[in-house]
Amino acid sequence: MSRAITETQGTLDGTGMRIGVVQSTFNQVVTDGLLAAALETLDEAGVEEVLVARVPGAFELPIVARNLAEAGFDGVVAIGAVVKGETDHYEFIAAEAASGLARVMLDTGVPVGFGVLTVRDPDHAYARSAPGGGNKGHEAAEAVVRTVDLLRRLRRLTG
Numbered sequence: 001m002s003r004a005i006t007e008t009q010g011t012l013d014g015t016g017m018r019i020g021v022v023q024s025t026f027n028q029v030v031t032d033g034l035l036a037a038a039l040e041t042l043d044e045a046g047v048e049e050v051l052v053a054r055v056p057g058a059f060e061l062p063i064v065a066r067n068l069a070e071a072g073f074d075g076v077v078a079i080g081a082v083v084k085g086e087t088d089h090y091e092f093i094a095a096e097a098a099s100g101l102a103r104v105m106l107d108t109g110v111p112v113g114f115g116v117l118t119v120r121d122p123d124h125a126y127a128r129s130a131p132g133g134g135n136k137g138h139e140a141a142e143a144v145v146r147t148v149d150l151l152r153r154l155r156r157l158t159g
Contacts, residue, residue, distance in 0.1 A: 006157065008150065008153050008154070008157065009146070009150060010145070010146035010147055010148070010149035010150030010151075010153065011146065011149050012044070012045045012142060012145055012146060012149075013045065013046065013145075013149055014042060014045035014046045014047035014048070014145045014148075014149075015046050015048065016048055017045075017047045017048055017049075017074045017075065017145065017148055018047075018048065018049040018050075018051075018072065018073045018074050019042055019047050019049070019050050019051075019073060019074060019075050019076070019077065019141075019144060019145070019148075020050075020051050020052075020053065020065070020068030020069075020071075020073040020075070020076045020077070021035065021038055021039070021042075021050060021051070021052045021053070021076070021077045021079060021141075022052075022053050022054075022055060022061050022064045022065050022068065022076060022077070022078050022079065023035050023052060023053070023054050023055070023079040023080070024054075024055055024056070024057050024058045024060070024061060024079065024080035024081065024116075025054050025055070025056060025057075026056060026057040026058065026080070026081070027080075027081035027082075027083060027125065029126075030081040030083075030117065030125045030126060030129045031079050031080060031081050031129070032129075033126075033129030033130060033131070033135065033137065034079045034080075034081070034115050034117070034128075034129045034135065034136060034137030034140075035052070035079050035137060036131070036137070037129075037131065037135035037136075037137035037138040037141070038077050038079060038113075038115060038137035038138065038140060038141035039052075039141075040138070041137075041138045041141035041142050041145070042077075042141050042145070045141075045142075045145045047145065051068070051073070053068065057080070057093070058080035058081070058082050058093050058094070058097040058116055059093050059096060059097060061078045061080055061097055061100065061101060061116065062078075062096075062097065062100025062101050062103065062104050063100075065078055065100075065101055065104045065112055066104045066107070066108065068110075069104055069105075069108040069110035069112070070108060073110065074110065074111075074148045075110060075111040075112070075113070075144035075145070075147065075148045076104070076110060076111070076112045076113070076144065077112075077113040077115055077137075077140050077141050077144050078097075078101050078112055078113065078114060078115055078116055078140070079115045079116070079137055079140070080097060080115070080116040080117070081116070081117040081119070081125050081129070082094045082097065082116065082117065082118045082119075083117075083119055083120075083121075083122050083125055084119070084120040084121075090118075094116075094118040097116055098114065098116065098118075101114060101116070111143075111144050111147035111148055111151070112144070113139075113140030113141060113142075113143045113144035113147075114140055114143075115136050115137045115139070115140030115141070117129065117136060
């Protein structure tokens with residue numbers, strides 16, 4: 001029995017895309033590094049329009065991400081840094097930010113890149129937000145562009 005197999009994946013072609021970036025300003029030294037890498041990636045991909053919205057902390061990321069998704073942005077990159085301290089606060093914020101952003105993506109159908117660091121050691125946050133390879137802002141922006149592109153391709157394939 002023969003069958004047709006079609007494969008596809010998203011590319012880093014951001015032509016015609018509108019991408020929102022939501023940055024938490026808590027731990028701003030870290031989130032500024034993530035933001036810089038995300039913006040560089042979106043620029044290199046040729047994204048047509050980028051809006052950066054800043055929120056106080058990671059807990060506020062989902063509501064602004066949802067607003068951007070509902071406003072017609074093709075994708076959203078969420079940037080934040082939650083660093084473990086002496087209390088359990090870290091665990092609650094990290095979990096709620098992650099589940100809230102996943103809910104935005106699933107409820108709206110708009111890809112959300114998870115550029116929220118959740119680390120126990122501040123040095124790990126600095127390393128993952130530094131310029132160069134391994135910057136999670138770059139990875140989150142790349143994931144959004146590739147996913148938006150893939151969804152566009154799937155719409156063309158499935159009519």
